């Protein structure tokens with residue numbers, strides 16, 4: 001079986017860590033089914049990313065460089081990914097916004113069945129079995145796909161990132177495929193990204209998340225704690241909807257799925273939709289003034305306290321210690 005991983009770059013050149021989850025998933029699939037994996041890198045200046053990816057055990061790293069690949073527009077990427085991908089039996093990307101946007105389109109072009117947001121891959125009766133979350137991650141189901149080409153995206157928080165090896169894969173250039181009518185109809189207008197010195201939420205080792213209780217003191221209270229811990233800031237949907245912080249802070253079913261080593265839930269009740277996005281965290285600390293808040297059922301450490309007292313005290317203790 002031949003597997004193709006679609007790498008994710010930012011600004012068309014820098015490799016995103018999210019790609020490493022797809023590599024590790026594809027390596028497992030290739031091992032189970034017996035075969036190798038290649039990595040496809042599309043970008044405006046993808047060479048350096050390709051050189052980095054050459055250290056991850058791939059049979060080959062395929063590179064397609066074109067100015068139109070600077071921004072991740074699924075309509076623009078899909079023709080090349082599906083043209084290259086038709087030589088493979090399995091195509092894999094991480095279930096980031098990029099992967100979730102691109103891969104269903106690629107699957108449709110290849111008449112391939114699609115397993116989205118997979119948490120693991122195993123095998124049974126000579127078939128790959130994809131483990132997928134259902135009901136906002138409260139249950140998992142196993143599925144098999146029956147088409148000659150299969151397409152899967154991988155939930156980053158459930159899969160250990162691939163590590164560099166001593167290998168050095170050959171790098172081969174591939175041509176960009178002609179634009180489809182859909183590609184001709186889309187245009188990149190602007191990226192309105194929040195600039196931050198903090199780690200990316202989905203890559204962070206520590207996350208400090210705040211809920212509705214923070215009100216307009218969201219940043220005043222949480223930033224000093226995040227600074228002490230070198231953490232990314234996250235939030236519940238209630239905090240986002242109330243305008244206390246930007247939308248890309250949202251963790252949960254309809255936000256980002258995270259699995260840091262340490263997750264602080266500050267003034268967050270622990271609604272099922274929030275938990276769906278962070279329950280894979282290794283250690284969970286909850287601060288809430290309601291001892292019956294559902295978040296305490298999940299947390300490793302719980303503090304029943306008013307957050308406006310507890311968080312500044314914690315910051316002082318961290319500074320002192």
Ligand SMILES: Cc1cc2nc3c(=O)[nH]c(=O)nc-3n(C[C@H](O)[C@H](O)[C@H](O)COP(=O)(O)OP(=O)(O)OC[C@H]3O[C@@H](n4cnc5c(N)ncnc54)[C@H](O)[C@@H]3O)c2cc1C
Pocket residue numbers: 210211212213235236237238239250251252253254255256266267268269270271272273274277287288289290293305306307308
């Ligand atoms: C389809 C759908 C999708 C959704 N997706 C998401 C999602 O992706 N992410 C998400 O988070 N939510 C999501 N929600 C919303 C979710 O159901 C909850 O409404 C939301 O998570 C609640 O946010 P919260 O915990 O901040 O607010 P609340 O539920 O209002 O909880 C606030 C908490 O703060 C505590 N508190 C108040 N004052 C203090 C204080 N001074 N000190 C300490 N504690 C205090 C309270 O005891 C309470 O537990 C979704 C809902 C739906 C229907």
